[in-house]
Amino acid sequence: MDSFIESFLEINDVVNDLVWGWPLLVLIIGTGLFLTIRADFVSFTKFGYAMKQTFFKMFAKEQVGEGEVTAFQAVSTALAAAVGTGNIAGVGTAIAIGGPGAVFWMWLAAVVGMATKYAEVVLSIEYREKTEDGRFIGGPMYYLDKGANQKWLAVLFAVFGATATFGIGNMVQSNSVADSLQTTFNIDPLITGIVLAIAVATVTIGGIKKIGKVTSVLVPFMAAVYILGGLLIIALNITQVPAAFGIIFRDAFTGSAAAGGFVGATMTMAIRFGIARGVFTNEAGLGSAPIAHAAATTDHPVRQGLWGIFEVFADTLVLCTITALVIVMTGAWDTGFDGAALTTVAFDEGMPFGGFIVTFGLVFFAFSTLLGWSYYGERCIEFLFGSKTIVLYRLIFIPLIVVGATGGLRAIWALADTLNGLMAIPNLVGLLLLSPVVVKLTKNYFGKEGIYQHEEKS
Template sequence: MDFIMELNSAVNNFVWGPPMLVLIVGTGIYFTLRTGFFSVRKLGYILKNTLMKMFAKDQTGEGEVTAFQAVATALAATVGTGNIAGVATAIASGGPGAVFWMWLAAIFGMTTKFAEVVLAIKYREKTEDGRFIGGPMYYIRNGLGWNWLAVIFAVFGALAAFGIGNMVQSNSVAASLQTSFNLNPWITGIVLAVLTALVIVGGIKRIGAFTEKLVPFMAAIYILGGLIIIIVNASAIPTAFALIFKSAFTGQAAVGGFAGVTIANAVRFGVARGVFTNEAGLGSAPIAHAAATTDHPVRQGLWGVFEVFADTICICTITALVIITSGIWETGLSGAELTTTAFGASLPGGGYIVTIGVTLFAFSTIIGWEYYGERCLEYLVGPKSIMFYRIVWIPFIVVGAIGGLEPIWALADTLNGLMAIPNLIGLLALSGIVLKLTKEFFSSEKSKL
């Protein structure tokens, strides 16, 4: 076991190290340049056709769920503890300047996610029982004919889900509730398992119906609480932004309990947290988007841009500003403890907002990633495996809550990063299709420009 964990550690350092981050961000830069900074130039149009049409029911085209239910499922899986603990870790390890590099990674990540969703719709399949299935394994096989690479992605996805999407999340919830309310982790695990079972048993339709209500609710609670604190600390906002931009290019000297960092650390931790929180390039979200009702791949692709914008530019930025404007970032704390302390320092009971956020964000992630995992297994062995995957998924929630199988978490984290390699190969190889569809969409009457 020791040898296996040492080997896993070495692979993990590569998977989540500079080479992989360069590959992921590089892919985003490539698509951003090839589309003429489309996600930035047309951000107003994108928000008008996503945020402003969030609950529209009069959608044309084929699909199982509405466009927003699909993106809500993707956001449910994406918006997790990384938005709370991950951002705090980036600032604690890379200084306030890490936030700038997190933003930059998100700007390029918006176009990567757009490309993933476009291809997911383009190459999705309709099953005999009327379900719409898709994702990297389908656009790699149907678009490139490389089934061997599609199988590799599906294997990584089916296994990785048990780490990032299951045990890590339930453990975060259990730890948070035990700290705030002294709640026994066993109880937390069992309750989470039961609630998850009630949702996932109905498949994507029930998951979509549930997440379209949960995601706006949980985001509203966290965003509102964060904005109140930012308003309370309004006088510190100009200084916070100045600190973010200055330290992004100069590093950050030691202050208080903060150890000080170089520019390289700011870049590394900012980009890494940005990629980790929005999952652009990982290949997970397009699995959910593939079930969306839409009349054109690019129309659903707009929701991919919105997804990264909401996750990183909005939610992660609020977390960062709360931490920096409160001055708590200088204490030497890190992770969820830093975020909780920052919220509590500026608002009575503010720490409970973080506890609620961790609970809802993690619960939604467990639901979203179960869907990703079962779709990956279905690709490998067929639809009869779906119920088997759901049954196996449930007890692992309890195992994670009580802190068991930590070596498995580490392996799953590595597999999670490895998912990106076949996905990025597929994206780059099919980039011409993405560009062709994008040009077609915006030059047609469908764009309504």
């Protein structure tokens, strides 16, 4: 049995390298660039307006239009799923393998990814459905089916998404929390797994309304603590900031020479791992976030689409940048550590007890990811087999949290990363096919007679 699992893991590693290789990365960046141009650079020209309608209206109680949850609760659920271990471990991995230059390419992925996420959210609202019991459901499987008339791609996405949720959105997260708590506080992973499972079950049984309420409190809180901690370290080492940016920009185009425990990285490695980890952190193009946005209360697809721009900006250009700067400016990047361990070392180097901030972040980020991805999995399962199968899905999802915390089912864990990448392919095809719809809705909103012009005049 062990030899079979080893063989499976070796084969999956090869397949995973192909899935997350250059063809997909070029497709992701290419789609983002194409949508940026097609939508008249809306993520740049209307960035200020987007922040005004999102960041400065986070807690607004007045909501116009139909939906199950507020716009902020919807984006909180999406951010809860995206702002996970990728912001801590993912950035550390990108730098450990691709060198500091990987950060530049992570930024590039985010810059074009804002248009991708915008388009995903716009389409999720345009093609969402209202169920008999009053729920609003949507996402790539719905706009692939109803909009692009590609049922087979919709099914493929739902299969990949439902399966990936057990690894990327479940066992990977619970294992990260268990490992961190065991290392820092010597807490038994089994206990961590059981507590996490109970907490997730308590929230998810209430559906998107309960998840939205919890994440709308949890996401701002955990992000604020992590951001303030990171900014404090940057302030304490402010003289190192110019040098850190210099290293990032230089190594982005030259690669990183071997130094300390760092084995060196080529420019090609910096590009590949920077883009791949960037997409992993903000999920622009994967098609997961629009599933949560589909439940938002809004009066126009573009209004909710603006939250997609905010989402990528907050996730990568703020949170990931803080993590990256701390790692580079403290010099921890060449210590030989990887992933979350590298980020922990960097925060400890930056200030006393800085590692506790990372532990705190891992626990809450991972818990929030469990909540967001549980919802994604439910919607994928519902699309494939109907709403009656949701209970069965939960009966599988919840126990796997404990299994993941104790390090079990590594084969499924490894496969999930591959499936996570495969989700992007049908979704990106759908975005390209439906780009005229995105353009039409964008012009409808920002045109001479659109909502934007009326708001600007009032």
